[in-house]
Amino acid sequence: MTPFPGRSAASAGPAHAHSVDRLLTRRLDEALARPAAQQPCWPDPERASAVIERLRHAEPIVAPDETARLSEQLASVARGEAFLLQGGDCAETFVDNTETHLRANLRILSQMATVLTSATGVPVVEIARMAGQYAKPRSAVVDASGLPVYRGDIINSTEPTPTARTPDPQRMLRARAHAADAMDMVRRIRAGAAHISHEMLLLDYERAGLWADACGPGTRLTSGLAHFLWIGERTRQLDGAHVAVAELIANPIGLKLGPSVTPELAVEYVERLDPHCTPGRLTLVSRMGHHLVRDVLPPIVEKVTASGHQVVWQCDPMHGNTRQSANGFKTRHVDHVVDELAGFFEVHRGLGTHPGGIHVEVTGEDVTECLGGASGTAERDLPARYRTACDPRLNADQSLELARFVAELLTTVVRAPRRGRAGRNLDLERTTPPAGRLSQVPVARR
Ligand SMILES: O=C[C@H](O)[C@H](O)COP(=O)(O)O
Numbered sequence: 001m002t003p004f005p006g007r008s009a010a011s012a013g014p015a016h017a018h019s020v021d022r023l024l025t026r027r028l029d030e031a032l033a034r035p036a037a038q039q040p041c042w043p044d045p046e047r048a049s050a051v052i053e054r055l056r057h058a059e060p061i062v063a064p065d066e067t068a069r070l071s072e073q074l075a076s077v078a079r080g081e082a083f084l085l086q087g088g089d090c091a092e093t094f095v096d097n098t099e100t101h102l103r104a105n106l107r108i109l110s111q112m113a114t115v116l117t118s119a120t121g122v123p124v125v126e127i128a129r130m131a132g133q134y135a136k137p138r139s140a141v142v143d144a145s146g147l148p149v150y151r152g153d154i155i156n157s158t159e160p161t162p163t164a165r166t167p168d169p170q171r172m173l174r175a176r177a178h179a180a181d182a183m184d185m186v187r188r189i190r191a192g193a194a195h196i197s198h199e200m201l202l203l204d205y206e207r208a209g210l211w212a213d214a215c216g217p218g219t220r221l222t223s224g225l226a227h228f229l230w231i232g233e234r235t236r237q238l239d240g241a242h243v244a245v246a247e248l249i250a251n252p253i254g255l256k257l258g259p260s261v262t263p264e265l266a267v268e269y270v271e272r273l274d275p276h277c278t279p280g281r282l283t284l285v286s287r288m289g290h291h292l293v294r295d296v297l298p299p300i301v302e303k304v305t306a307s308g309h310q311v312v313w314q315c316d317p318m319h320g321n322t323r324q325s326a327n328g329f330k331t332r333h334v335d336h337v338v339d340e341l342a343g344f345f346e347v348h349r350g351l352g353t354h355p356g357g358i359h360v361e362v363t364g365e366d367v368t369e370c371l372g373g374a375s376g377t378a379e380r381d382l383p384a385r386y387r388t389a390c391d392p393r394l395n396a397d398q399s400l401e402l403a404r405f406v407a408e409l410l411t412t413v414v415r416a417p418r419r420g421r422a423g424r425n426l427d428l429e430r431t432t433p434p435a436g437r438l439s440q441v442p443v444a445r446r
């Protein structure tokens with residue numbers, strides 16, 4: 001594959017006509033001219049432009065045939081034949097881009113997948129939040145001490161000084177190098193079997209990683225930075241740049257849906273991002289919060305299903321359940337996480353639709369960032385190993401508990417007779433979550 005513009009995917013044969021590149025370039029420029037939320041203000045725009053130019057000449061990190069393979073797998077998830085497990089760090093950091101850390105995170109994902117498959121017989125498609133998850137959207141512009149907030153290692157540093165928090169475009173080059181290194185390690189560790197993903201947030205970086213791909217019926221843009229990209233809750237404005245850029249790219253796309261999304265808005269997204277009704281092209285990631293999911297999600301699922309698009313329904317049970325502990329840590333309680341998952345499964349069971357997957361912030365390391373779970377992590381335990389650069393992750397034990405709980409939920413769906421698309425039964429019994437009920441499924445150690 002060769003980069004865009006003026007370059008084409010190797011498998012596409014000769015470089016495409018300049019007219020195609022010009023058309024794509026124009027559409028991309030129009031998309032990028034729209035308002036873009038959560039972008040840094042580079043203090044020296046010329047320096048930023050020079051960095052972006054260098055990024056445009058970097059080799060791609062993923063290959064189009066790998067992305068195409070993932071698209072096929074996601075189609076099978078959308079058809080209800082497989083389950084999607086996506087997870088990893090909230091914010092990857094340069095300093096933690098080590099083989100030890102990546103191994104631990106890939107190991108926990110793989111163990112979770114084993115739990116799910118062995119309990120249900122359903123094939124699991126794994127996607128790591130890895131090799132590029134360096135940009136973070138934030139709710140506030142400044143932190144408690146009045147400094148600009150940390151926005152991910154690709155933009156600034158966690159270090160609490162004015163200089164370290166100033167956006168530095170050179171960091172995009174470091175991020176690109178780290179992502180390439182991480183992908184090499186992932187390929188070594190997983191022998192080519194992993195897919196990687198990150199939030200498509202920082203548009204200067206994402207734009208420089210786009211390639212023209214003429215493999216399909218028409219030339220499309222494809223990202224050489226990840227197999228799967230998602231649009232976050234804070235950047236999903238319908239008239240904004242992120243949605244417009246995502247429309248142009250061939251990679252499978254995820255879209256986070258928070259509780260303010262109406263069924264009508266969900267259908268608008270689906271029509272924009274899945275114009276050809278391609279099963280699995282779009283993954284709708286609901287992150288409603290455990291107290292809202294049972295009320296807010298059903299009409300969305302119904303309306304999108306009635307529109308005829310076959311999306312992947314995925315639940316992110318983390319981002320709607322974040323709170324501040326009394327001792328000042330950003331945390332989440334495992335009970336709330338599993339309750340949102342239970343609600344998600346209840347909704348899909350009631351509607352006869354496929355609860356296609358989960359998207360979780362996890363690490364294979366023994367951190368103390370989320371509360372609860374079998375080990376009973378309490379607020380007083382949080383300072384011991386609170387290591388995340390942004391949001392709290394489930395540790396290895398909590399992640400496996402979660403996988404067992406999801407396996408149990410999935411088993412009931414697999415065993416239940418599938419209702420027709422219109423089949424609606426919202427007279428649901430609430431699933432009893434937690435720990436005591438979790439069945440023990442053996443986990444292979446790698
Ligand atoms: O994943 C992390 C997001 O950046 C985050 O949830 C926003 O966090 P904030 O509300 O602390 O800014």
Ligand SMILES: C=C(OP(=O)(O)O)C(=O)O
Pocket residue numbers: 090137199231232233234256287316319
């Ligand atoms: C910020 C994230 O999620 P959301 O956009 O749903 O808040 C995330 O997944 O890192």
